[in-house]
Amino acid sequence: GQQVMQIPQYQHVQEGEDFTTYCNSSTTLSNIQWYKQRPGGHPVFLIQLVKSGEVKKQKRLTFQFGEAKKNSSLHITATQTTDVGTYFCAGRGAGGTSYGKLTFGQGTILTVHP
């Protein structure tokens, strides 16, 4: 079945440093979504990417979808303590037995030291 791998598992940064998490799927995706989960909370939708090579920005966050629609990244510029949490990518299968199913990566836990 479809697998979505996310690296790194943990990232500790000083406030003001940049942060990047990477997501790779074993199969081609129709779209990819990114979520943020604060400690003790539930995943909150950030963005969805659909087109090959798509880049979207939300203030300090930049999201990219790979040309082959199998990988994606989230980059945060100048992290703040409010960025703390776990960032998940979730890929929706484009075909076969994975068609339409949303598979989450294992997440990257971001810690920001003031």
Next chain:
Amino acid sequence: DAGVTQSPTHLIKTRGQQVTLRCSPKSGHDTVSWYQQALGQGPQFIFQYYEEEERQRGNFPDRFSGHQFPNYSSELNVNALLLGDSALYLCASSFGAQNQPQHFGDGTRLSIL
């Protein structure tokens, strides 16, 4: 505008028992998906309900079943509970069955003793 609500928030059961978890979707949403999230892991897709039918299913055994009611609310039933079923169970709602952002509830923390 109420978001996704789940009940109960916490539940303790013993092995072999059965459990029912409930979810009310966000107003205006008609699709409900259920996920299992083990500690330190990403949510794992259990199944999705749309128009009162199970539309998609993840790699979970038949012990996991569900239902969607005409008002779009949903239940997740788990039979013959195992220790490994201990997890946070998340419900997510969306509009339409495909390609829409999902809005998650706060989840039900299920502990199996």
